[in-house]
Amino acid sequence: MGTKKYGKQMKLKSQINQVIKEAFSKAGIDHEPMSVTDASKAEFGDFQFNGAMALSKKLGKNPREIAADILNHLDLTGVLSKAEIAGPGFINLWLDPLWIAAQCENALKDSRLSIEKRETPVKVVVDYSGPNMAKQMHVGHLRSTIIGDTLANLLSYLGDDVIRQNHIGDWGTQFGMLIAYLEMIGEDGSVSLKDLEQFYKDAKRRFDADEAFADKAREYVVKIQSGDAHCLALWQKFIDVSLGHCEEVYDKLSVHLTRDDVRAESFYNDDLPTVVEALRAKGTLQESDGAQCVFLEGDEIPVIVQKGDGGYLYATTDLAALRYRAQKLEAGRIAYVVDARQAGHFKQVFRVAKEADFVAPEVMLEHVGFGTMMDPNGKPFKTRDGGTVKLIDLLDEAMVKAKDAIKDKESYSQQEIDALAKIIGIGAVKYADLSINRESNYIFNWDKMLSFEGNTSLYMQYAYARIQSIFRKYDGKIEGEIIIGDALEHRLSTMLLRFEDVLNRAAVDAAPNQITTYLYDLVTLFMRFYEQNPILKEGVDEKMKMSRLLLADLTAKTIKQGLALLGIQVVDKL
RNA sequence: GCACUCUUAGCUCAGCUGGAUAGAGCAUCGGUUUGCGGUACCGAAGGUCACAGGUUCGAAUCCUGUAGGGUGUACCA
Numbered sequence: 345m346g347t348k349k350y351g352k353q354m355k356l357k358s359q360i361n362q363v364i365k366e367a368f369s370k371a372g373i374d375h376e377p378m379s380v381t382d383a384s385k386a387e388f389g390d391f392q393f394n395g396a397m398a399l400s401k402k403l404g405k406n407p408r409e410i411a412a413d414i415l416n417h418l419d420l421t422g423v424l425s426k427a428e429i430a431g432p433g434f435i436n437l438w439l440d441p442l443w444i445a446a447q448c449e450n451a452l453k454d455s456r457l458s459i460e461k462r463e464t465p466v467k468v469v470v471d472y473s474g475p476n477m478a479k480q481m482h483v484g485h486l487r488s489t490i491i492g493d494t495l496a497n498l499l500s501y502l503g504d505d506v507i508r509q510n511h512i513g514d515w516g517t518q519f520g521m522l523i524a525y526l527e528m529i530g531e532d533g534s535v536s537l538k539d540l541e542q543f544y545k546d547a548k549r550r551f552d553a554d555e556a557f558a559d560k561a562r563e564y565v566v567k568i569q570s571g572d573a574h575c576l577a578l579w580q581k582f583i584d585v586s587l588g589h590c591e592e593v594y595d596k597l598s599v600h601l602t603r604d605d606v607r608a609e610s611f612y613n614d615d616l617p618t619v620v621e622a623l624r625a626k627g628t629l630q631e632s633d634g635a636q637c638v639f640l641e642g643d644e645i646p647v648i649v650q651k652g653d654g655g656y657l658y659a660t661t662d663l664a665a666l667r668y669r670a671q672k673l674e675a676g677r678i679a680y681v682v683d684a685r686q687a688g689h690f691k692q693v694f695r696v697a698k699e700a701d702f703v704a705p706e707v708m709l710e711h712v713g714f715g716t717m718m719d720p721n722g723k724p725f726k727t728r729d730g731g732t733v734k735l736i737d738l739l740d741e742a743m744v745k746a747k748d749a750i751k752d753k754e755s756y757s758q759q760e761i762d763a764l765a766k767i768i769g770i771g772a773v774k775y776a777d778l779s780i781n782r783e784s785n786y787i788f789n790w791d792k793m794l795s796f797e798g799n800t801s802l803y804m805q806y807a808y809a810r811i812q813s814i815f816r817k818y819d820g821k822i823e824g825e826i827i828i829g830d831a832l833e834h835r836l837s838t839m840l841l842r843f844e845d846v847l848n849r850a851a852v853d854a855a856p857n858q859i860t861t862y863l864y865d866l867v868t869l870f871m872r873f874y875e876q877n878p879i880l881k882e883g884v885d886e887k888m889k890m891s892r893l894l895l896a897d898l899t900a901k902t903i904k905q906g907l908a909l910l911g912i913q914v915v916d917k918l
Numbered sequence: 919g920c921a922c923u924c925u926u927a928g929c930u931c932a933g934c935u936g937g938a939u940a941g942a943g944c945a946u947c948g949g950u951u952u953g954c955g956g957u958a959c960c961g962a963a964g965g966u967c968a969c970a971g972g973u974u975c976g977a978a979u980c981c982u983g984u985a986g987g988g989u990g991u992a993c994c995a
Contacts, residue, residue: 381934381935384938394936394938397975398975432937433975516994632993633992643921644991645991647992661995684989685989687990715988749957784931786931795944800943802957803943810958855934872960881954884954918957
């Protein structure tokens with residue numbers, strides 16, 4: 345048992361790849377080996393190397409021969425303990441239980457679970473949420489808000505320098521109407537603005553019915569744009585209140601957006617003429633039907649940056665924002681967490697920005713698109729009368745429904761129940777969204793998301809609480825080492841070590857569902873382990889008890905950390 | 919019209935850079951020495967991965983075409 349001398353080193357796959365690479369070199373194979381993959385079945389080991397088949401043609405040898413050659417030079421003294429050739433030339437790999445155990449023990453000692461921070465952080469702008477100040481946040485903002493926040497959490501955790509940007513919509517003709525109405529009502533606005541949706545409707549009704557009011561609204565649009573102090577003050581008041589509504593939602597969602605992250609549309613106002621000028625100077629600008637356009641090679645439709653009447657458009661603002669982010673913020677990666685329907689728009693804007701040198705060629709521009717939220721019938725999510733569902737109402741409903749999931753309500757105070765309901769309810773809504781492939785549409789289903797069964801936040805939270813209950817019951821010192829006793833312990837501990845790779849992969853792909861899939865697999869495995877390998881029961885050997893407690897502890901910590909990245913909390917008791 | 923995208927079990931979804939007999943959950947059926955939280959665990963059944971070609975040693979995955987759905991398509995954002 346004296347071989348646990350391995351340092352703190354993770355990135356599981358890359359370590360195994362390193363072993364393979366060394367074998368290649370010793371065997372004199374002058375090719376870069378492909379990466380190992382997770383074994384497709386437990387009986388095939390922990391990982392598998394499939395590169396022998398691919399090399400067959402290049403080396404003019406049959407794949408099993410090549411596999412044998414690699415295997416003969418494979419170092420089975422450190423990370424790996426066993427390797428076998430199977431089928432046409434697969435190499436199945438088993439990790440060394442001692443090595444696994446040592447790695448898990450190291451992870452337990454480290455507050456970051458041995459997850460390394462990137463040595464050279466990338467400055468990443470994550471643009472998400474972006475609500476329109478004229479209206480209340482509705483379900484359409486949910487996905488951007490929580491996917492974006494998760495991405496920001498994740499990248500930040502992995503060591504990137506994350507800059508959150510909330511590109512709120514605070515500019516445009518509708519604000520003339522809204523502030524004219526605000527002024528007409530004459531109060532400070534805080535009362536009537538309680539329900540922005542209603543306020544908007546009232547203003548619109550007035551606008552349509554009252555010609556004088558409509559004129560005033562139009563006049564006010566011009567006045568805000570020309571910097572009229574009175575109108576700007578009204579406008580500012582309105583934005584403040586509206587942003588306050590958003591913050592209420594962010595707070596409920598435990599989303600880390602603050603006023604410091606706000607870079608509103610209006611922030612770029614002064615830049616818009618210079619963006620157009622810069623494009624003109626580049627010679628990419630062309631007039632068409634009175635509008636200033638950029639025609640991109642191969643695209644039918646131009647990017648219009650200035651209207652015939654001289655006004656600017658959202659493409660102009662996006663270009664200004666891109667330039668600001670690339671040049672002022674010095675971002676190396678800019679991610680837009682926006683509805684997939686805007687794919688075409690971003691594709692064009694990104695191209696223009698690069699071609700105009702607003703953004704250096706090496707800067708990664710990505711549209712992190714996502715699908716639409718549907719009702720259980722597969723239709724876009726709406727209220728019964730066809731209106732949009734206010735996000736705050738949806739979240740409140742989630743908390744109400746969540747109360748049913750609490751086990752012994754009698755043993756909690758009302759306050760505790762409310763706090764629990766928030767953690768459960770909001771967690772369920774977020775998890776349901778984050779656990780499906782970002783790019784596809786998803787069907788919103790209360791019963792499913794608030795179930796204890798399947799890949800849900802409650803199943804995770806339950807597993808976590810159950811582990812905590814083991815520790816409450818044990819209530820003693822945990823001292824000892826991890827012993828990999830059986831196949832399930834082997835699989836569980838290996839799974840625990842995969843966490844870092846999963847996070848890195850999810851960060852690259854901007855895919856939160858890779859994290860949830862992992863957590864679900866981990867918890868399922870733990871539940872099986874726990875069922876089969878008693879921890880506190882009579883007759884369990886003391887050393888095994890300690891080992892299992894340690895594994896349970898690391899599992900709980902991994903669940904907690906994984907959920908934390910998704911912005912979901914855990915509780916010790918459910 | 920053109921462009922983009924999707925189609926995997928009855929339902930909801932995984933399936934990572936192509937790899938072995940395509941995986942989960944729900945629903946259905948059956949099981950678990952009073953079980954450390956049974957809101958759990960185990961098992962059975964269930965798929966021509968829309969269809970047809972192609973590339974490859976190997977395709978749900980890559981390419982082409984067909985059918986069906988969704989979305990976008992110049993002065994809204």
